[in-house]
Amino acid sequence: MRHRLRLAVLLSCAFAVPTMASTATDPTDRHAGVARIDRARLDQALRGFVDSGQVIGVSALVYQDGREAYAGAFGLADREAGRPMTRDTLVRIYSMTKPVTGVALMQLYEQGKFQLDDPVSRYLPEFAGVRVYAGTDVHGQPLLEAPARPISIRDLMRHTAGFVDGEGAPGPVGALYRQAAPESYDNTLAEQSRRIASVPLLYQPGTRWVYSPAVEIQARLVEVLSGQSFKHYLDQHVLGPLKMRDTRYRVADGDRGRVAALYRRSDDGVMTRDDHEAWKLNGRDTAMTPGSWGLVSSLDDYMRFARMLLDGGELDGARILQPATLRLMASDAMPAGTTDRSWLPGKGQVGFGIDFAVRTASPARGDEASGEVGEFFWDGAANTLFWVDPTNRIAAVLFAQWLPFGKVPLHKAFRDAVYLDDSSAAAPRD
Known part of the structure; x- marks a missing residue:
């Protein structure tokens, strides 16, 4: 009986939940979510942060309409070893672990x-x-x-x-x-x-x-x-079916050479290597397998997760979630009377669904990152980011490895380069 009731609820969600990002956008609005994937513009935006010394290494991957639309990697994954950043580099995704946990529970x-x-x-x-x-x-x-x-x-x-x-x-x-x-x-x-x-x-x-x-x-x-x-549930029901072979809590000795170094940025912009923070979980045999953080991943691995979300819960024949469940996760669930939202408004015009921020309105100010109403996203403490934009059929993943979060407008520049004209895509200087 309970299972039949759940099926009825899911079917009702399929009809009751509005299509994500159904609001039309005006292409003349410089903040509207009109995606124009231009490889040269994205290269310029990301390379500029490395060339200016604001970022040691950065990589990004964008899919649109089911195809790879952009891939780029710049700078170094490990400055001291002179090892370049590549799309195969493993990074600590910190809070981008959370949506993976949410999918498992749902x-x-x-x-x-x-x-x-x-x-x-x-x-x-x-x-x-x-x-x-x-x-x-x-x-x-x-x-x-x-x-x-x-x-x-x-x-x-x-x-x-x-x-x-x-x-x-x-x-x-x-x-x-x-x-x-x-x-x-x-x-x-x-x-x-x-x-x-x-x-x-x-x-x-x-x-x-x-x-x-x-x-x-x-x-x-x-x-x-x-x-x-x-851990075993994730491996069996999420990571395994999605063929996310690089995504894990523990880094094997043979893969240490693929892992990006983690840096700590001072207020005056100096990046100092932080090996203690970098390996506090991933390099140890511990009991902890956090739902909030702890996974390492590669660009292509996490993109498989993002593409599954974009494609309604399925990728390459592996059904992870039903479309109605995913729409429920990606709908704003913030209680109407919640006036104290801590720092969440700093993410822009957003609410919160199930382990995702959900964009509820177009950017209201020039200092907000570009995006489309109905997109859902999250980021990680070491300045990683992903988002899913159903209207423009985009999934995007951005990797970098420094703490603390922010202080360099990398996320905004990357988003602006996906959605805006050339004049807004250049990396600002310190």
Whole structure:
């Protein structure tokens, strides 16, 4: 009965969810999502960042209408070794792991294993007794209250669960999070979930958008609902069927020479190699297989994932998701009353779906990156990026390897070079 109900829901979504990016655009609008893939313009945009010394190495791949429309690689994957950046280079994709996790969990949704509005505590009992931070008393001790409603699985997938935003979070809840140490490399996903559940929520579920470790709980749900370890589930149901042979948590010794070095950029633009950060997970044998980060991938591998999303959940005969499920993931699910969206507005005119940002309006200012209404995308801490644009039939992947995120307008220049005229594509100088 539950399976038949789920089928009815999926069929209703197929008719009820509007076609993504159905809004027509005016080609005279310099911010409209009118894609004109020009290899020379893209080369100029990306090479300019390397030539100006702002970026050590960068690579990009664009597909349009099912065909490769652009591939380029510039600069060095490893400056100290003199090794060039190529399309075969492996990079740490950090938070671009999140959409992969979301796809895995939504496969189980299709199987009727859960409903999006189910309480997380139905499957992970450690969340049954969670409390919400409500300020401090006269002695500076945290005051806690009961949640107005349980955390739902939908909250996990759109970052409205109430969790604190990770290891560097300020305030009493941040201190309690660090004391619980859920991000220790020795933690399994089960232990990580228990530790996160022991920390009070920062806010009432559904009232704010705060980027958080919620995707680790998604990965734990995959384990509980499937009966497999998260890594094995990914290998068997997502990475394997998509033939993503380069995408993994651990880098084999024989592949070390393909991995890009990771650099840390100072405020004055100096890039310093950071080997400790680079290998804190991928070079170690640890229990941790995060849902939020940790995978390495190659351009062509991650493009297979992006092309699957563009093609409605299927690639080369491998059906990963149903089209209705994918439309659900790529639709804005932000609660209407959510006025605090943290730094998300910095991504442009966007809402948030299921592990993707979703563009809801054309760029409103000149400093916003170009794009099309209805596209969905995400990026990674080391300045990787991908997006899927159903209107222009585009999937794009951009790789670089430096921390912290931003400070160099690479993403905007790449997007502008895909969508805009030549005058906007040149790399700005420091």
